[in-house]
Amino acid sequence: MKFPEPLVEGRLIRRYKRFLADVRLADGSEVTAHCPNTGSMLGCQPDDARVWLSRSDNPKRKLQFTWELVETAPGALACINTVRPNAQARSAVESGRVAELTGYESCRTEVKYGSEKSRIDLLLSGHGSEPDAWVEVKNVTLAENGQGFFPDAVTTRGQKHLRELMAQVTAGDRAVLFFVVNHTGIETVRPADHIDPTYGQLLREACDAGVEVIAYRADLMGESGNPTGVMSLTDSVPVILEI
Structure with missing residues (x-):
């Protein structure tokens, strides 16, 4: 974008x-x-x-x-604009820059789903016989010594989203947690156990249940050290779940 x-x-x-x-x-x-x-x-x-x-x-x-x-x-x-990550993720998916999410014909946004009355950020469908992919997007801006952490505060909403994603896997679909790394100083992404240990535990449970976790970095800065005005997602960033 x-x-x-x-x-x-x-x-x-x-x-x-x-x-x-x-x-x-x-x-x-x-x-x-x-x-x-x-x-x-x-x-x-x-x-x-x-x-x-x-x-x-x-x-x-x-x-x-x-x-x-x-x-x-x-x-x-x-x-810091939390409206931007959904558009960044959608643009990257639709242009084929997210290797894990290629091949889908349809991308819908804000689709209601789940027993806890959530709205999914991206719903991908139309990949032949492959199941739909339910994609929850999160913005990562908390950086500490090159490491990115999510969340930056206790998030009961984020915990709810993890439960909803696990339910979609149980129902036979794909579920993906997509971290948009909107900080140029971040090289890896981790759950912020020191801020919200419940979220970190639930994230690991979600991964064990089949929820996929990916992270992609946004291109924010030009050679001058100023914003480029382009916020496209470029390369993937490792997600580390070990404590």
């Missing part, structure tokens, strides 16, 4: 009320941007961090700007 217009650079002043962030732009003016991330954003809101915003000219919007990217450390970028 690609942003339709160049992003606007600024400096983070503060994030508050979960959905709001005050940003100082290059000309010295201050704007309030929408923060499309309900999580803790652990490690993704350093003081005075360089951030990049997208701009909307929709007059019906209350806030013109949306926070998209942040420099978490010198030379390291992360995408």
